[in-house]
Amino acid sequence: MSDKPTACVRIADDLLAAAIGEASPDASQRVDRHLATCGSCRREFQGFRALDGTVAALREEPLAGETVVQARERLEVSLADLRTRLLAYRVFPSPLGHILIARSELGISLVEYLDRGTSLRASRLGHEMGVELIEGGADLEAVYRELLEYLSGRRRRLEWPLDLRLARSEFQRSVLQATAAVPYGAVISYAGIAQEVGKASAARAVAQALRWNPLPIVIPCHRVIGTSGALTGYAGSKIGYKERLLAIEGVPLARESGTPQVQSGAMYVLSPGEQEYCVPTCPSIGKHPRTLLTRFGSREDAEAAGFIPCTSCRPDLHPISH
Amino acid sequence: MVSNRVMSQGAFDAVVSAHHEEIYRYLRRVVGPAGDAEDLSQETFLRAYRAYGALPKDANVRAWLFAIATNLAKNHFRAESRRCRAYGEVQVAARGAEAAPEGALASRETARLLDGIVGRLPLKQRLAFTQRKIHGLDYEEIGQSLGCSAESARAHVFQALRKIRRGLDGHGLLPGGPPQ
Numbered sequence: 001m002s003d004k005p006t007a008c009v010r011i012a013d014d015l016l017a018a019a020i021g022e023a024s025p026d027a028s029q030r031v032d033r034h035l036a037t038c039g040s041c042r043r044e045f046q047g048f049r050a051l052d053g054t055v056a057a058l059r060e061e062p063l064a065g066e067t068v069v070q071a072r073e074r075l076e077v078s079l080a081d082l083r084t085r086l087l088a089y090r091v092f093p094s095p096l097g098h099i100l101i102a103r104s105e106l107g108i109s110l111v112e113y114l115d116r117g118t119s120l121r122a123s124r125l126g127h128e129m130g131v132e133l134i135e136g137g138a139d140l141e142a143v144y145r146e147l148l149e150y151l152s153g154r155r156r157r158l159e160w161p162l163d164l165r166l167a168r169s170e171f172q173r174s175v176l177q178a179t180a181a182v183p184y185g186a187v188i189s190y191a192g193i194a195q196e197v198g199k200a201s202a203a204r205a206v207a208q209a210l211r212w213n214p215l216p217i218v219i220p221c222h223r224v225i226g227t228s229g230a231l232t233g234y235a236g237s238k239i240g241y242k243e244r245l246l247a248i249e250g251v252p253l254a255r256e257s258g259t260p261q262v263q264s265g266a267m268y269v270l271s272p273g274e275q276e277y278c279v280p281t282c283p284s285i286g287k288h289p290r291t292l293l294t295r296f297g298s299r300e301d302a303e304a305a306g307f308i309p310c311t312s313c314r315p316d317l318h319p320i321s322h
Numbered sequence: 323m324v325s326n327r328v329m330s331q332g333a334f335d336a337v338v339s340a341h342h343e344e345i346y347r348y349l350r351r352v353v354g355p356a357g358d359a360e361d362l363s364q365e366t367f368l369r370a371y372r373a374y375g376a377l378p379k380d381a382n383v384r385a386w387l388f389a390i391a392t393n394l395a396k397n398h399f400r401a402e403s404r405r406c407r408a409y410g411e412v413q414v415a416a417r418g419a420e421a422a423p424e425g426a427l428a429s430r431e432t433a434r435l436l437d438g439i440v441g442r443l444p445l446k447q448r449l450a451f452t453q454r455k456i457h458g459l460d461y462e463e464i465g466q467s468l469g470c471s472a473e474s475a476r477a478h479v480f481q482a483l484r485k486i487r488r489g490l491d492g493h494g495l496l497p498g499g500p501p502q
Contacts, residue, residue: 071360137376
């Protein structure tokens with residue numbers, strides 16, 4: 001048991017705090033008053049103050065230089081490896097069922113409709129080799145909010161940085177890039193995309209590449225349809241989603257024999273390489289194969305994509321009546 | 323456009339550049355051998371990288387890194403102590419003469435002594451002392467990394483200072499005699 005006077009015991013913590021510069025003004029005054037009358041506490045105060053100075057000198061102590069450099073170099077190597085493998089993901093509810101969104105450091109790498117539950121086992125991510133998965137946080141919520149805005153028709157663009165490394169081949173990557181350029185509210189045929197990627201006869205391969213689109217919605221494969229106007233297919237067997245997405249964008253649809261069909265005849269037309277869009281009866285579009293035409297549901301969408309009305313057929317003066 | 327700092331490749335590089343050396347120094351001081359400090363500092367940043375995207379924008383990144391490093395240091399000592407028990411080894415102080423600093427300190431002997439004493443402090447006191455007195459974290463931040471209140475963190479630092487003073491005093495290095 002301490003034989004220190006009670007006053008010294010009571011002031012001990014304040015004294016130490018004052019010696020190392022952490023006491024409040026009140027505590028400092030109490031310590032000053034006590035030190036004026038207590039020689040042993042004065043010595044103790046001086047001892048702690050000297051200790052604080054000694055300890056402070058350690059802050060300036062240099063490390064053996066090579067150890068920290070080596071540690072940093074090793075960290076950079078491990079970090080580079082992790083960066084190539086790490087994906088953060090979250091599963092969100094949406095009007096199109098549960099959707100998994102994953103991102104890497106490069107950008108969004110997967111948007112996946114989950115129709116077999118909400119766990120990773122229901123996702124293709126569960127089978128991707130060499131990928132390290134972590135649950136994502138608020139950053140993916142921001143992506144999700146934009147997606148919901150898009151699905152409710154309040155947003156036309158999803159300008160996310162994209163990471164296409166989950167594409168299965170260079171060909172698929174080029175198909176995805178060409179599809180990403182199809183504007184909001186427009187449709188083009190599989191053959192049109194095949195032409196875009198320089199493989200005019202590869203319409204079926206394009207359809208297959210888009211079937212495994214790792215980034216549906218944001219890479220708008222729903223805007224790619226059959227030459228006849230048939231929706232053809234979407235993300236396996238989710239043609240109903242394709243119909244909804246096109247409807248959100250104002251693409252005119254009708255059902256023929258129970259099957260949804262884009263009403264190409266009721267859409268404005270853009271020929272390959274042109275800057276002017278036309279009504280479908282414009283003579284100038286006859287020189288191009290129908291498969292290569294891009295069609296817009298509205299003049300607004302065509303003009304938002306940067307195109308101007310044709311000076312021959314004047315869609316601005318003679319719009320299509322729906 | 324989604325604002326996402328993880329999507330900008332440079333963001334985490336800046337974190338590494340700003341904090342790696344300090345975290346390494348912290349771990350070097352609290353765990354001792356350079357190899358262990360290197361492993362633990364690497365793990366600190368790999369864990370931080372995994373979680374960085376989910377970190378709130380206004381988070382205190384430095385304190386957060388200290389908290390990760392502190393957790394890893396605690397786990398390291400737990401595993402060490404299990405290993406020592408399993409093999410019947412005697413656990414030695416984390417730091418001794420071999421880890422003595424080079425250079426700027428006025429008295430190398432004092433520094434060496436100080437290191438030895440700090441290395442023998444109970445773990446929480448050693449962690450709290452190093453965070454406060456070497457790296458200047460506040461008690462709130464130290465409490466978060468140790469899983470205790472700011473008051474407890476302060477008490478750990480004060481206990482550490484009293485023990486260090488007692489340890490140094492026998493060598494006549496400080497005025498005033500031992501703490502009473």
